Amino acid sequence: MDYRVIKEGDLFFLTDVHGDVTGNDEAGHGLYTQDTRFLSRMEMLIDGEKPTLLASEGTKGYFASIRSMKVSKDEGAIEMLRERYIQGGILHERVSLTNFFPGEVRFDFAAAFDADFQDMFIVRKYRTGDVGEIVDRDIGPSGMSIRYRGKDEIERETQVAWDCAEAAQAGPDGCFHFAVSLAPKETKRICFTVTPVIAGKVPEARSFEDGLALLEQSYDSWRAETTGVASDVPAFDEIYRRGVTDVRMLMTDIGYGDVPVAGLPWFAVPFGRDSLITSLFMLPLNAGKVRGTLRTLAATQGEKTDPWRDERPGKIMHEIRFGELVQTGQSPFGPYYGTVDATPLFLVVLGEYVRWTGDAALAEELKPNVLRALAWIDENAGGTEGGFLSYRQEAEKGFPNQGWKDSSNSIVHETGEYASSPIALSEVQGYAYQAKKTLAPIFRLLGDVELADRLEQEAAALQARFEEAYWMEDERFYAIALDEDARQVRSVSSNPGHLLMSGLPERSRAESVARRLVSEDMFNGYGVRTMSTQATGYYPMSYHNGSVWPHDNGMILLGLGKLGLKQEAGRVITGLLDASSHFEYRRLPELFCGYGSSESDGPVPYPTTCSPQAWAAATSFAFVQAMLGIDPNVPERKIALNPFLPEGFGELTVSRLPVGQGHLTVKLVRTPGQDDYGKVRIEVVDNTTGCELQIQE
Numbered sequence: 001m002d003y004r005v006i007k008e009g010d011l012f013f014l015t016d017v018h019g020d021v022t023g024n025d026e027a028g029h030g031l032y033t034q035d036t037r038f039l040s041r042m043e044m045l046i047d048g049e050k051p052t053l054l055a056s057e058g059t060k061g062y063f064a065s066i067r068s069m070k071v072s073k074d075e076g077a078i079e080m081l082r083e084r085y086i087q088g089g090i091l092h093e094r095v096s097l098t099n100f101f102p103g104e105v106r107f108d109f110a111a112a113f114d115a116d117f118q119d120m121f122i123v124r125k126y127r128t129g130d131v132g133e134i135v136d137r138d139i140g141p142s143g144m145s146i147r148y149r150g151k152d153e154i155e156r157e158t159q160v161a162w163d164c165a166e167a168a169q170a171g172p173d174g175c176f177h178f179a180v181s182l183a184p185k186e187t188k189r190i191c192f193t194v195t196p197v198i199a200g201k202v203p204e205a206r207s208f209e210d211g212l213a214l215l216e217q218s219y220d221s222w223r224a225e226t227t228g229v230a231s232d233v234p235a236f237d238e239i240y241r242r243g244v245t246d247v248r249m250l251m252t253d254i255g256y257g258d259v260p261v262a263g264l265p266w267f268a269v270p271f272g273r274d275s276l277i278t279s280l281f282m283l284p285l286n287a288g289k290v291r292g293t294l295r296t297l298a299a300t301q302g303e304k305t306d307p308w309r310d311e312r313p314g315k316i317m318h319e320i321r322f323g324e325l326v327q328t329g330q331s332p333f334g335p336y337y338g339t340v341d342a343t344p345l346f347l348v349v350l351g352e353y354v355r356w357t358g359d360a361a362l363a364e365e366l367k368p369n370v371l372r373a374l375a376w377i378d379e380n381a382g383g384t385e386g387g388f389l390s391y392r393q394e395a396e397k398g399f400p401n402q403g404w405k406d407s408s409n410s411i412v413h414e415t416g417e418y419a420s421s422p423i424a425l426s427e428v429q430g431y432a433y434q435a436k437k438t439l440a441p442i443f444r445l446l447g448d449v450e451l452a453d454r455l456e457q458e459a460a461a462l463q464a465r466f467e468e469a470y471w472m473e474d475e476r477f478y479a480i481a482l483d484e485d486a487r488q489v490r491s492v493s494s495n496p497g498h499l500l501m502s503g504l505p506e507r508s509r510a511e512s513v514a515r516r517l518v519s520e521d522m523f524n525g526y527g528v529r530t531m532s533t534q535a536t537g538y539y540p541m542s543y544h545n546g547s548v549w550p551h552d553n554g555m556i557l558l559g560l561g562k563l564g565l566k567q568e569a570g571r572v573i574t575g576l577l578d579a580s581s582h583f584e585y586r587r588l589p590e591l592f593c594g595y596g597s598s599e600s601d602g603p604v605p606y607p608t609t610c611s612p613q614a615w616a617a618a619t620s621f622a623f624v625q626a627m628l629g630i631d632p633n634v635p636e637r638k639i640a641l642n643p644f645l646p647e648g649f650g651e652l653t654v655s656r657l658p659v660g661q662g663h664l665t666v667k668l669v670r671t672p673g674q675d676d677y678g679k680v681r682i683e684v685v686d687n688t689t690g691c692e693l694q695i696q697e
Contacts, residue, residue, distance in 0.1 A: 035323030048296030076101030257292025272342025314376030351438030500559020525597025551615035561626030662688030
């Protein structure tokens with residue numbers, strides 16, 4: 001990556017690899033919270049020069065270190081080590097200056113700061129707007145503050161302070177100069193803090209050491225509460241541990257419990273679809289962590305008809321923002337509801353959460369939200385001929401396409417013509433089917449037999465309609481969508497791969513879809529492409545029409561695992577593991593280009609991908625679910641297992657897998673000399689779930 005980013009809570013810091021924020025508006029670097037940039041410049045200089053970069057590390061995700069030096073021929077160097085993290089709403093940066101000259105040195109160390117308080121949409125050039133102004137700058141020898149009054153009448157302030165024995169000489173441009181004198185091998189440290197203040201609320205300050213200790217403890221607790229893995233494939237163990245750390249970093253609480261934000265740097269807010277798919281992947285990590293997502297989305301559920309925000313009663317939001325443009329009504333993202341899939345996915349995740357935990361009380365708590373969501377689904381299933389859940393853009397500044405492939409060219413006929421709305425996506429019908437099938441027994445358990453019966457009847461009717469309307473017999477595959485005239489959009493794409501987890505497709509057709517997904521035109525050696533190379537709209541460098549998205553593959557894996565399609569699942573897992581070796585820290589990015597493995601030495605990066613991205617980070621959790629072939633049903637006290645190991649795996653131990661009120665620890669060992677793909681012996685090390693294990697050999 002050509003940037004460094006750290007995050008904790010609602011605060012994240014984006015810099016260049018040198019650790020600086022130089023005011024380059026094209027890059028958008030800065031310190032952000034509540035969709036506002038609270039730091040637009042932060043540079044460290046020695047004798048007026050930027051030191052030479054030696055190393056820039058962000059392995060942990062929540063902690064970064066940048067090592068650089070100012071050298072004088074071969075005589076020696078001044079080393080500068082910058083270490084930073086965020087804790088308690090405050091950015092901490094410790095600068096260590098070390099003398100590696102043979103004699104004493106004196107030099108000027110300078111730190112420059114500024115803040116512009118721009119709304120993130122303005123920084124990214126997505127919007128313009130009427131905004132406030134900076135009203136005060138207070139600069140002193142031990143710190144500075146910059147205050148801003150927005151058009152929303154909210155006062156925002158950036159406070160910069162440092163801990164240093166020497167007083168700084170403050171320049172009028174926000175550049176502070178420290179006269180440093182160092183004996184040979186002597187080190188001096190300066191600890192800086194940058195504190196965003198909104199409406200006068202100042203976070204509690206801590207020392208660098210104390211704040212870092214608290215942050216590390218929180219990560220230790222997270223790891224202790226989540227499922228552990230150990231295999232004989234180091235690449236898998238590394239990508240899994242990376243996912244555990246990154247998902248923790250991406251958690252945020254806006255008042256209803258922790259929820260994974262979509263990704264960094266530009267999507268550090270709760271989303272409907274992204275947060276829900278990440279949470280679906282998190283169920284085998286720790287299903288209890290999913291409650292915050294469900295409560296957050298229930299609390300922001302649509303209440304009225306508002307075309308400005310694509311809002312309808314019962315609809316689950318697409319995205320929520322908190323910046324000045326939203327607060328003043330200049331942007332519809334407070335929240336924006338332009339998504340067709342978040343509402344059925346909300347119901348899917350709730351149903352799967354109860355199956356993993358047995359916590360039917362949450363379903364009872366959220367029943368009013370469930371009923372409103374179901375009403376919205378049923379109301380909008382009249383948008384196309386035949387009664388399928390569809391979308392059309394209403395908000396002037398909203399999205400023309402409102403599935404997960406939301407770029408304007410993503411739904412394209414084989415003629416090259418873009419589909420006209422209302423559009424009914426195939427995978428969305430699968431989500432609606434799965435939601436109703438999964439929730440029916442839960443509400444029967446809660447005593448609402450009438451609702452349960454209705455949901456089951458509606459699911460069966462949807463299944464029959466879907467098979468007739470979407471199946472393309474000549475392709476042995478499902479159409480990506482139906483358009484406004486109920487015509488099939490006949491592009492072969494990855495979307496129908498999501499149907500496999502829903503249970504909607506007839507078995508032989510599901511197997512046909514699975515085989516096509518890993519065939520040469522759809523599988524590029526590293527993952528399933530978003531579109532077939534044979535499709536009219538295929539373009540390997542596109543965002544949605546030929547690229548590879550790890551989370552898309554993860555959704556496919558959930559279905560392959562449920563159906564016991566082990567060869568196909570193994571190929572997807574092996575491909576993504578291979579891809580991960582080509583990315584920094586084995587961190588799967590948001591997406592990469594669709595070129596095949598024969599066309600390049602590794603996956604071709606997509607130029608503007610976000611990383612870390614929550615649903616990409618969580619994809620490794622879907623690997624575990626698929627390899628175990630696990631399908632828990634805690635309300636019925638059963639856990640089905642149909643395990644396998646992909647090629648290259650000899651064994652896998654999954655520890656402390658939370659199910660129900662207990663945990664499951666199992667070990668898979670490849671059985672030699674068997675014809676069946678990935679045949680394993682399963683050892684149950686520990687089972688405190690209270691559920692019967694039903695193991696398919």
